[in-house]
Amino acid sequence: MRETQMSERPTDRSDDGAPEAATYDVVAVQDKWRKVWDDLDPFRAGSAAPGAEKRYALTMFPYPSGDLHMGHAEVMALHDVVARYWWQRGHDVLNPIGWDSFGLPAENAAIKRDENPAVFTYANIETQAESFKRYAISFDWSRRLNTSDPEYYRWTQWLFLKFRERGLAYRKFSPVNWCPNDQTVLANEQVVNGACERCGAVVTKRELSQWYFKITDYAQRLLDDMEPLESTWPSKVLAMQRNWIGRSEGAHVDFDITLASGETRTVTVFTTRPDTLHGATFMVVAADAKLAAEIVAPERAEALTAYVDEVRRSSDIDRLATDRPKTGVDLGVTATNPVTGEQIAVWAADYVLADYGTGAIMAVPAHDQRDLDFAKQFGLPVRRVVDTGEPNPEETYEATTGDGTYVNSGPLDGLGDKAAGIARIIEQLEERGTGTGTVNFRLRDWLLSRQRYWGAPIPIIHCEACGEVPVPEDQLPVELPDLKGSDLKPKGVSPLAAAEDWVNVSCPTCGGAAKRDSDTMDTFVDSSWYFFRYCSPQFTDGPFDPQAVRDWMPAAQYVGGVEHAILHLLYSRFFTKVLHDMGMIDFTEPFSALLNQGEVINEGRGMSKSLGNGVDLGEMIDAYGVDAIRLTMVFAGPPEADIDWADMSPGGSLKFLQRAWRLSGDVTSEPGTAPSDGDTALRQATHRTVAEATELVETQRFNVLVARTMELVNTTRKAIDSGPGSADPAVREAVEAVAILLSLVAPYVAEEMWERLGHEPTVARAGWPVVDESLLVQETVTAVVQVKGKVKARLEVSPEISEADLEQLAMADADVQRALDGAVVRKVVVRAPKLVNIVV
RNA sequence: GCCCCGGUAGUCCAACGGCAGAGACACGGUGCUCAAACCACCGCCAGUGUGGGUUCGAAUCCCACCCGGGGCACCA
DSSP, X not given: OOOOOOOSSSSOOOSSOOXXXXXXXXXXXXXXXXXXXXXXXXXXXXXSOTTOOEEEEEEOOOOOSSSOOHHHHHHHHHHHHHHHHHHHTTOEEEOOOEEOOOSHHHHHHHHXXXXXXXXXXXXXXXXXXXXXXXXXXXOOGGGOEETTSHHHXXXXXXXXXXXXXXXXXXXXXXXXXXXXXXXXXEOGGGEETTXXXXXXXXXXXXXXXXXXXXXXXXXXXXXXXXXXXXXTSOHHHHHHHHHHHOOEEEEEEEEXXXXXXXXXXXXXXXXXXXXXXXXXXXXXXXXXXXXXXXXXXXXXXXXXXXXXXXXXXXXXHHHHOTTOOOOEEXXXXXXXXXXXXXXXXXXXXXXXXXXXXXXXXXXXXXXXXXXXXXXXXXXXOOOOOEEOSSOOHHHHOOOOOSOOEEOSOGGGXXXXXXXXXXXXXXXXXXXXXXXXXXXXXXXXXXXXXXXOSSSOBOOEEEETTTEEEEOOGGGOOOOOOOOOGGGGOOOSSOGGGGOHHHHEEEOTTTOSEEEEXXXXXXXXXXXXXXXXHTTSTTOOSSSSOHHHHHHHOSBSEEEEOGGGTTTHHHHHHHHHHHHHHTTSOSOSOSBSOEEEOOOEEETTEEOOTTTTOOOOHHHHHHHHOHHHHHHHHHHSSOTTSOEEGGGOOHHHHHHHHHHHHHHHHHOOSOTTOOGGGSOHHHHHHHHHHHHHHHHXXXXXXXXXXXHHHHHHHHHHHHHHHHSSOTTOHHHHHHHHHHHHHHTTTOHHHHHHHHHHTTOOSOGGGSOOOOOOGGGTOOSOEEEEEEETTEEEEEEEEOTTOOHHHHHHHHHHOHHHHHHHTTOOOOEEEEETTTEEEEEO
16 A cells, blocks of 8 residues: 555654644544443434434444454445434434354354354454444444344244245255355355355356245336335446346247157247247257256257266356357257247257246347357358348348348238337237247346355254144244364255254154254345344344334435345345235335445555455554544545545544644633624534535535535634634634534544533534524625636626626626627526626 | 446546536645644646537537446347
């Protein structure tokens, strides 16, 4: 990182007694107020005045992998501006904190250290809690929860069983993503570019029997319910979710395949272009799907097996390579095109995905580049059925995908409208019973089983006689057995399976010998409902107290990283809808507004051990103090933009805070002095700043809020040194406003200022200054006179001036007349009281 | 390939379609000092990525392109 001017201590001292500007001792101030706040407990939800509006300020709970880092510092600083602002506005605020404390890092650490993951986990939680307190986030510390506490995961398990009762949790045997490094399966959402989202290992496939949540049942609602979030969620997140859900309209079309045995088998394909059915000249099925093996002609079976082996060997990463030549194998059977009656070849290829649509496609090479590449590779026929006016793809091997006039398409010929073409074909297919209009989603069900130890056990008992038996509710939680060290080593099956005493139980239904399900749940299950639990963390009659949830939810503001766009945020929305359908809540979206903060990077790149460009939060706080670090984070730029720490100057932030603090020592009037006799210009500046600050916080322009506060500090400094002087009541009013504004960002110095101004703690609950509207009214405003858009004169006018008067004044101005130079005025645009534009 | 977000002084960033500069960093100067740091004051630097369009007027709206960052991607 860039050289920063670090002093030994965050305060500058001189060795001799030379005159110097007063500074406060950052460390002493932090120690002092920590204790006071611990006693006052000022942020307890429910502590606002009776009848206060309730606001839920939520921030994504941390994973306890170590101490807090720069990223936490940023997200919490931004989040806390909003939470503290709401308190100042008199709202009742719920600002809870807890830990997402199940997960692999703790388990891996436990294997290394030969201990139980709880040791590492709970030690880190204490470290982070202490750091959060030092960092002065306005949490309600009475609501702490950890997802790894049995009293929490009891309800995670309970929810799983409720989902299962509703048919939303089920087990199936199918190919799954397998991380060979973490030795567990992964959800689709956790596979990024063919690699494990957590560890980066290349993901392979396995066939396993696993638990799934039926999130696909909610695909359409997850899509539809985004509409009201349009103005309060980042469009990027909405776009990513839409993309992930991947709705596409089209048709299922049935093709009859004549098998080698002479039997006929109907295979359904999904297409978004049923209108091009007349151009379907061959069919392709996913090579790795069962279907391929079932329909292949005997003499082609060996070739198919060889091909499938080849495909299996290549990882998803290889498959992602663009411009890879098309590969495939002829299955030796033919299908009947349902509209043309033609016999077309059936191939297997890896460019058709087994788990999208039906795993089989009709290939229309003329109008799909992938199909065309395949046709070219294997010499399959190409037939144009839409004339787009472009060169014929039969000759150019450039597929045309746009609109055009149908040709070679029987009844569609001559039609020029795609929508009509699609509608007509679907109608025809439905009449004949060979197809139907349909909607397809890219979203897959959520695979929730994990073959690891440190998670919530799946509360199911497998009995040979009774099958899957849910653990009775009164036996929840199913607690983890106390395993440690090598017992936890990943071996491809859950470590729980080897815990004989734990896994062998009697069946709750028949009493016979049975085994517990030895998998644990994906930790994203834990985090899909923690924000409900926060509303009543000690509740024992259910996952949450319905009244408490009614009081606080949906969360008014959720702050966290965009990396959860299609993971946590999608899953939480799904959980909320299910809870709604269960009748447990009366809303369907958990988070009314979402803010994605940017990342803290260094020298243009993400901080990482390998780059050696990490910045240590603890060291930064030791060098500059909590307030300066928080201020730097908030002032850096718009909250959603990345912060390059190399461009930041925490030293400058500290300098500003010292400057603001100094003001509080210069105020000589008594606390409670009425400001009405104070200097009007300074009063106007104060009230304008507060009015604007209100707007700025509410529109999340926190960096500008800081700039406005700096401006007020500068103005007040001038008023003290070369204006009305330190005794003027307006100076007190201004400095008190500065303290309150700063309390959102720099709580320690704000508190110190508040005390020096003669007030009792805590400034955090002092209340937002009331704006005197009359002080916002300006006696004169500057009107700009433009000639052809160029400024030629400025006039001081009344804000109430009429358009006619302003025009007259403008035309009479000497500079304007000179600029006009006798030219003919064609038009005069008047926007009283601010502007006149004369067009010549 | 498709979809988002961004491009304004040396740097980080402001600017309801209406004076391009709020704030800060860095830099320079003056005062204070033996000197420096600190502090106070003053100064400094851009016409808004490029090309068109709309408009009385565009950093802002529209179109095309360039550059940077991110997301999705053999999704039928």
